[in-house]
Amino acid sequence: MLKIGIIGCGKITEVRHAPEYSENPNCQIVGFFDMVPEKAQAMAEKYGGRAFDSLESLLASDLDAVSVCTANIYHAPISILALRAGKHVLCEKPMATTRQDCEAMVEEAQKSGKFLMIGLNQRLAKAHMKAQEILQSGEMGRVITFETKFCHPGPEGWTGSKDSWFLDKRIASFGALADLGVHKTDLIYYITGQKIVKTSAVVTTLDKKLPDGKPISVDDNAFCIYTLESGAVGTMHVSWTNYGVEDNSTKLYCTDGVIRLYDDPKYSLIIEKRNGDVTPYQLDFLTSNKEQTSGGRTSTGVIDAFVNSIITNTPSALSGESAIHAMNVIFANEESAKLGKTIDVK
Ligand SMILES: NC(=O)c1ccc[n+]([C@@H]2O[C@H](COP(=O)([O-])OP(=O)(O)OC[C@H]3O[C@@H](n4cnc5c(N)ncnc54)[C@H](O)[C@@H]3O)[C@@H](O)[C@H]2O)c1
Known part of the structure; x- marks a missing residue:
């Protein structure tokens, strides 16, 4: 039975990590830590285990693995400490806030021999997996163009706060660009099996304001034109200003037809x-932020994949190494938007 610790006891722990670990028969949550002690206490009361009073004491205990569910800038330092302490790590997305930190996380995982997994759950959505299989089988020919979107009303609907850290560049580092864009960038890489080699991006703050009326310090929209290794070209639009129904869709226009997702x-x-x-498949639904925050939860499969990786000693498809590509594209998008030109992805 794997012993699990959870670091950061906010929304994603409440709706995903804690319930999905507690439903997995191969593990047991034994500890929580949050910089706000009451939050760790509340989780321990609901799911069992104990609330630790420091990160150090949690990492010094006999846990096998941890989830890192803190605000973005803490992902890398906490994941690195946990790997050094000999724990397997499931870190939430975005992996980290600098390229150097992403690389340091992967290096630390290699040194420690422990698994580092990133919560890029869109790869595990059933329709995405099926689309990947169909595309790789060759039955749709080659991808010519694509469009992918992740547009919702913004983190206020998720956290319930109009001035959360998600809107503060010093803690979040990125806005919609990485909050949503890292999922869709990674998805294009996963489904097509091709790296994104060039991008031209507009990353901007068009509407979202803090309660005092000042614009938020991160972007609320990103528009990115991606070129793949094969020369296929497509767009990604991610937005926190879609005040209607959440759009989480992807279309791939191929030489032998079209793949439509969600x-x-x-x-x-x-x-x-x-x-x-025309062949329609009903495989699953992607749970929207609105549904998740109102208790309509479906398992993402991320926690089960992490636990399974550890108990079978098999590297996961969501490894830190494979997550670095999407992060490199996110950094290239920032550079492109800043310089106003097309950037080759490093
Ligand atoms: N995979 C996904 O689809 C998905 C969805 C939502 C959120 N997330 C990610 O999960 C992470 C957490 O998001 P959330 O919505 O739960 O935010 P949240 O604000 O609800 O929760 C964050 C929690 O972490 C705690 N915290 C922050 N820094 C800490 C530190 N240094 N040490 C200990 N505790 C700390 C805060 O007190 C808070 O309780 C973010 O990085 C976010 O991008 C991923």
């Missing part, structure tokens, strides 16, 4: 063949 209320995947055949 853009239809009934079917999560629709295959439209060039010869006119």
Whole structure:
């Protein structure tokens, strides 16, 4: 039975990490830590285990693995400390806030021989997995263009606060660009099996304001034009200013037809063949922020994948190493937006 600790006891711990670990028969949550002690205490009362009064004491205990669910700038330092303490780490996205920190996390995982996994749960959505399989089988030919979107009303609907750290550049580092964009950038890499080699991006703050009326210090929209290794070109739009129904859709326009993902209320995947055949699949739904915060939870599979990786000693598809590509694209997007030119992804 794996012994688990959770660091950071906010929303994602409440709706995902704590309930999904507690439902997994191969592990047991034995400790929580949060910089606000009452939050760790509340989680321990609900899910068992104890609230630790410091990060050091939690990492010094006999845990096998931890989830890092803090605000963005703490992901790298805490993950590195946990790996050094001999724990496997599941770190929430975005992996870190600098390229150097992302690389340091991967190096530390290699040195420690422990697993480092990043919570890029979109790879595990059933329709995304099926689309990847269909595309890799060759039955849709080659991708020519694509469009992917993740647009919702912003973190206020998630945290319930109009001035949370998500809106503060000093703690979040990025806005919608990485909060949502890292999922969709990684998804394009995963589904097509191709790296993004160039990007041209506009990363901007168009609407969102703090309660005092000042604009937030991070972006609320990012528009990115991606070129893949094959020369295919597509767009990613991520936004915190969609005040209607959440849009989490992707379309891939291929030489033999179109793959439509999560853009239809009934079917999560629709295959439209060039010869006119249409095959709809109902595989699952992506839970929107609104549904998750109102208790309508479906398992993302991330926690089970992490636990499974450790108990079978098998590296996960969501490894730190594989998450670095999407982060490098995010950093290239920032550079492109700043310089106003197309950037080659490092
Ligand atoms: N995979 C996903 O789809 C997904 C969804 C939502 C959030 N997230 C990520 O999860 C992370 C947490 O988001 P959230 O929505 O739970 O935020 P939140 O503000 O609700 O919770 C963060 C918690 O971490 C605590 N904390 C912050 N810094 C800490 C530190 N140094 N040490 C200990 N505790 C600390 C805070 O007190 C708070 O309780 C973010 O990085 C976010 O991007 C991922």
